[in-house]
Amino acid sequence: MNAxxxxxxxxxxxxxxxxxxxxxxxxxxxxxxVDDAAERVLHDDA
Amino acid sequence: MSNATPTATAVHPCPHCGTPVAGPVGTxxxxxxxxxxxxxxxxxxxxxxxxxxxxxxRVGAVRPVDxxxxxxxxxxxxxxxxxxxFAIDGLRCASCTWVCERLLERTDGVEDAHVSYxxxxxxxxxxxxxxxxxxxxxRVTGIGYTPRxxxxxxxxxxxxxxxxxxxxxxxxxxxxxxIALYAGAFEGMDPRFVQLFxxxxxxxxxxxxxWSAMPFHAGAVHGLRVGTVHMDLPVSLAVGLVSLHxxxxxxLHRETxxxxxxxxxxxxxxGRVLEARGRRRTAEAATRLAARxxxxxxxxxxxxxxEVASDALQPGDRVLLALGDDVPADxxxxxxxxxxxxxxxxxxxxxxxxxxxxxxxxxxxxxxxHGELVVTRAAGDTLxxxxxxxxxxxxxxxxxxxxxxxxxxxxxxxxxxxxxxTLGLVxxxxxxxxxxxxxxxxxxxxxxxxxxLSAPMVGAAGxxxxxxxxxxxxxxxxxxxxxxVDVVMLDKTGTVTxxxxxxVAADPExxxxxxxxxxxxxxxxxxxxxxxxxxxxxxxxxxDDGVEHPGxxxxxxxxxxxxxxxxxxxxxxxxxxxxxxxxxxxxxDRPRPEAAADLAALRAVVPDVRLxxxxxRGVAERIGADVGLEAVQAEVDPAGKRAAVIDAQQAGHRxxxxxxxxxxxxxxxxxDVGIAMQSGAASSVAAAGGVLVGDRLAPLVAGVRVGRLVxxxxxxxxxxxGTYNVLAVLAAVLGWIGPLTAAVLMPLSSGLVIAxxxxxxxxxxxxxxxx
Numbered sequence: 001m002n003a004x005x006x007x008x009x010x011x012x013x014x015x016x017x018x019x020x021x022x023x024x025x026x027x028x029x030x031x032x033x034v035d036d037a038a039e040r041v042l043h044d045d046a
Numbered sequence: 047m048s049n050a051t052p053t054a055t056a057v058h059p060c061p062h063c064g065t066p067v068a069g070p071v072g073t074x075x076x077x078x079x080x081x082x083x084x085x086x087x088x089x090x091x092x093x094x095x096x097x098x099x100x101x102x103x104r105v106g107a108v109r110p111v112d113x114x115x116x117x118x119x120x121x122x123x124x125x126x127x128x129x130x131x132f133a134i135d136g137l138r139c140a141s142c143t144w145v146c147e148r149l150l151e152r153t154d155g156v157e158d159a160h161v162s163y164x165x166x167x168x169x170x171x172x173x174x175x176x177x178x179x180x181x182x183x184x185r186v187t188g189i190g191y192t193p194r195x196x197x198x199x200x201x202x203x204x205x206x207x208x209x210x211x212x213x214x215x216x217x218x219x220x221x222x223x224x225i226a227l228y229a230g231a232f233e234g235m236d237p238r239f240v241q242l243f244x245x246x247x248x249x250x251x252x253x254x255x256x257w258s259a260m261p262f263h264a265g266a267v268h269g270l271r272v273g274t275v276h277m278d279l280p281v282s283l284a285v286g287l288v289s290l291h292x293x294x295x296x297x298l299h300r301e302t303x304x305x306x307x308x309x310x311x312x313x314x315x316x317g318r319v320l321e322a323r324g325r326r327r328t329a330e331a332a333t334r335l336a337a338r339x340x341x342x343x344x345x346x347x348x349x350x351x352x353e354v355a356s357d358a359l360q361p362g363d364r365v366l367l368a369l370g371d372d373v374p375a376d377x378x379x380x381x382x383x384x385x386x387x388x389x390x391x392x393x394x395x396x397x398x399x400x401x402x403x404x405x406x407x408x409x410x411x412x413x414x415x416h417g418e419l420v421v422t423r424a425a426g427d428t429l430x431x432x433x434x435x436x437x438x439x440x441x442x443x444x445x446x447x448x449x450x451x452x453x454x455x456x457x458x459x460x461x462x463x464x465x466x467x468t469l470g471l472v473x474x475x476x477x478x479x480x481x482x483x484x485x486x487x488x489x490x491x492x493x494x495x496x497x498x499l500s501a502p503m504v505g506a507a508g509x510x511x512x513x514x515x516x517x518x519x520x521x522x523x524x525x526x527x528x529x530x531v532d533v534v535m536l537d538k539t540g541t542v543t544x545x546x547x548x549x550v551a552a553d554p555e556x557x558x559x560x561x562x563x564x565x566x567x568x569x570x571x572x573x574x575x576x577x578x579x580x581x582x583x584x585x586x587x588x589x590d591d592g593v594e595h596p597g598x599x600x601x602x603x604x605x606x607x608x609x610x611x612x613x614x615x616x617x618x619x620x621x622x623x624x625x626x627x628x629x630x631x632x633x634x635d636r637p638r639p640e641a642a643a644d645l646a647a648l649r650a651v652v653p654d655v656r657l658x659x660x661x662x663r664g665v666a667e668r669i670g671a672d673v674g675l676e677a678v679q680a681e682v683d684p685a686g687k688r689a690a691v692i693d694a695q696q697a698g699h700r701x702x703x704x705x706x707x708x709x710x711x712x713x714x715x716x717x718d719v720g721i722a723m724q725s726g727a728a729s730s731v732a733a734a735g736g737v738l739v740g741d742r743l744a745p746l747v748a749g750v751r752v753g754r755l756v757x758x759x760x761x762x763x764x765x766x767x768g769t770y771n772v773l774a775v776l777a778a779v780l781g782w783i784g785p786l787t788a789a790v791l792m793p794l795s796s797g798l799v800i801a802x803x804x805x806x807x808x809x810x811x812x813x814x815x816x817x
Contacts, residue, residue, distance in 0.1 A: 012219055012246060019215035026207045033162050
């Protein structure tokens, strides 16, 4: 059971890693225009 | 016709824009389209013609926008590389976007280009030493699309998205930790784990309560500073007090409500993000239309002509005007003849012919001819600038508070009163420990999550539903105002009629000759003649040695006979052959074909529809009769329109005004809801609370319906969340609600609100199917 003292915080830290990745993606502008990719895929590359 | 040349009988679509033209397959309708095809061919993009869903705009019909591209800012990216953003008008389909993007990419000096179909914007990176923005945008112009400068609004909702991301991450983990804690409370749990989980929960909740919830704290502080209490205050108070309780309780080894806190902030932020996205989309579309553009003027000096910014002009300056120019300042025509459209001022897009001594105003568009203008008023003193100022003042009126905001003060005082009373009374009867626990429960369940979510969620759903049907409203509260409208006033020009001359009577032979002559001209009458020929299936012949005499007419030789086309008085075009025969073609401003049906649908939801126009009584009544409207007020000037709106309001009506000219601006601004036509004057768009996309009135019907649904949903949600809050607070005071119950109740009440927003589109569709 003592392993949980490490495992639970590690799990939360892993989650925090994904949260940081999300922050990076937002900052990078990947969520600025979410409708565009759907249109774009139809036209790559004629 | 017996002597028709063989080429005049075959009709094929223009390969670029699809306009029917007489001639063998592959005949272009104008030089512009031919050049466009050449540009695409050189860039290796001719495959687009086979792949596209929609034909391109007719290059010859595109009015070149006169923009000082060089004066626009570009952002340096790295060594020698700059980036610029501009909008592209005329994108009709995804493949239009694609061809523009590829063409920009294959432009010398351009490193990277991205064109978004959703926003109609292009972002281009290019080497500043190899090309400039003027040359880059020229490529787009060359194939028939219209580039236009925009203010880059930055990235307004990135900030909210990041706060939401952190809140959602924390809320999910908080929930996991608390589920373990609740299970532990029933099943028994090692106290060391209880401690670990509680401290971790506190750690996770801290950024949520401070950074993620900052928009609510800021809103509350701002509200207090200007002396109003709106929905951010109870939210901010609840967040603050619950997190404070969480801190104290964690230190004292007690249960916390931090899981509810995380969920609360995440849900509210999700509502904010949705609202911001919906509003950005509609606002962008609306401001796109009202965009003011820096322009060049060509000033005549002693030793030639110099290019200056129109703002730098002085009274007395002489300015050259040519086809396609926007008049840069108010003034008097000193030389030449022009035909100018004053649509920006009057909403009438029919061009008027002007000679020496006639006055011109800034913003008018030269549709034909050339001349020289002596400036009388420039920059901020022009008529247009003055009107823009008035409209801006009207647009800056304070935003009316929403129903939830109106309830906020009572809500805050009631909640705080109950909390203080609980603390005092329970403290006396059950001791301080129990009192603090119950007070925290009161604050958690009383937090007006559902109430605060309701307006943004339902509003965003309503804006989206209206926008999909062609009505862009700027703000959700304008939708609610639309629900209460019981009188609709329509400006005739451009709302009911096309606002352009249309051919009403012509025999096919006359139309054939006229269209042949008109092919080389961009004058609105020529466009009307061409359109009529296309609509009636009359093949457009090729004219030899055609000449356009600006402001006067057209000459040309057809089948060996010389023809002249001249104005024959108001609404009449006269075409005369050199050997005698004369034809007359009649033109008039006519109701749009679908206007009668649209108006009937509109009167099914708002019976009182009135026509309000500056036109002569006879014309107005004829148009009213054509579309089935009896209530017609003719010969009304702008002040009269405003007065008519105010009269109706004083009679107790809520007025929706639909207009399209700057002259409608004052009336649009006083009406309960003002809606402008997309094709209307830019400043009427600025004054209006909403914009009709396209030129039909049908979206108004959807708008009124959406407004009524939004209003009903908001009221229903107020009742639901009000009832929930009263019951839940009572239960909390009595000590029946612990952290677990609160964690279950809160998402339930929010879920009801979200469901009512999600159901809005479906309810609207059912109404539409029922009619």
